[in-house]
Amino acid sequence: MLTEDDIKAHLARIRDDGYTVIEQAASIDLVEGLKRTLERIEREHDLGYAKTSFEGFKTVRINNLLTYDDLFWEVPLHENVLPVVEGMLDRECLLSSFCSLVLGPGQEAQPIHEDTQLIPLPRPHIPITVNAIWALSDFTEKNGATRIVPGSHKYDSSPDYGRHYETVTATMPAGSVMLFDSALWHGGGANVSEARRFAFSCAYCWGWMRQQENLQLGIPRETAARFPRRLQELCGYSVYKGQFGHIDNRDPIELLGRERGKRMVWEATDAKKARMAAER
Ligand SMILES: O=C(O)CCC(=O)C(=O)O
Structure with missing residues (x-):
């Protein structure tokens, strides 16, 4: 499990370079279980390659992963990853997307991009989304390890789509997780090996996004009702700062049969005023 010092060191690396690698974040047992589960789901649901060049004509991507198997619930909640994400954003952050990225042999390199470039904010900006790339296979030069442009999260522009850029390859052993500020320029590599490259992308954003x-x-709803409370909150059954995401002043987590979390901000403000008056 990560110590406070580990978390600080990862946060400093993301701030300076745009990314960090958490080695041995996930146990080999978990990694093997996740890979077997992905293979079974691909078979059972007859899932094939993606249909766009960005997603990869030789890549199997399964979106909305939490609906397929309870084992996947462990990924967004993982104790060696989530505390770093919470340190970059805050504890009221949300899961933004969670999908598998299984690159087959022959998959070409993905265009270099950044994940928030469609959001009309001037760059550079504060981190607004954090992506965790989980290596479920060893990530190598040959099998399509993610390529990154270190420090590019600080650039004042996004990459030109389809242009060639000098990159560094994020090679790492299976079980590692690369966490990066989604403004970092990056893209999947080309898989020129004979084997499939198994990975997840698990991205988080602010609770106000x-x-x-x-x-x-x-x-x-019945699947979400079985999630641990923290996963329900991450999926949006929560209210950011007691303001964003409420339903008629109620916390959406009540829809899953749970006690509400924090009070709405306006209720909390009155309660604070009353408390201060009583203390006077
Ligand atoms: O497959 C990878 O290594 C990266 C994928 C990626 O960046 C994306 O699909 O946005």
Whole structure:
């Protein structure tokens, strides 16, 4: 488990270089279980390659992963990853998207991009989304390890789509997780090996932002009701600062049969005023 000092060191690296690698974040047992589960789901649901060049014509991507198997619930909540994300954003952050990225042999390199470039904010800006790339296979030069441009999260522009850039390859052993500020320029590598490259992308955003995947509508209510409370909150059954995300002044987590979390901000303000008056 990460210590406070580990968390600080990872946060400093992300601030300075745009990324950090958490080695041995996940146990080999968990990694093997996740890979087996992905393979079974691909078979059972007859899932094939993606249909766009960005997603990869030789890549299998499964979106809305939390609906497929309870084992996947461990990923967004992982104790060696989530505390670093919470340190970059805050504890009221949200899961933005969670999908598998399984690159088959012959997959070409993905164009260099950044994940928030469609958001009309001047660059550079504060981190608004954090992506965790989970290596479920060893990530190598040959099998399509993610390529990154270190420090590019500080650039004042996004990359030109389809242009060639000098990159560093994020090679890392299976079980490692690369966490990066989503403004970092990056892209999947080319898989020129004979084997598939298994990975997840698990991205988080601020609680005041729109998530990339609509998890409240995409995950059946009865599935979300079985999640641990923290995962429910991450999926949007929560209210940011007691203001954003409420339903008629109620916390959406009540829809899952839970006690509400924090009070709404306006109620909390009155309660604070009353408390201060009573103390006078
Ligand atoms: O597959 C990878 O290594 C990176 C994928 C990626 O950056 C994306 O799909 O946005």
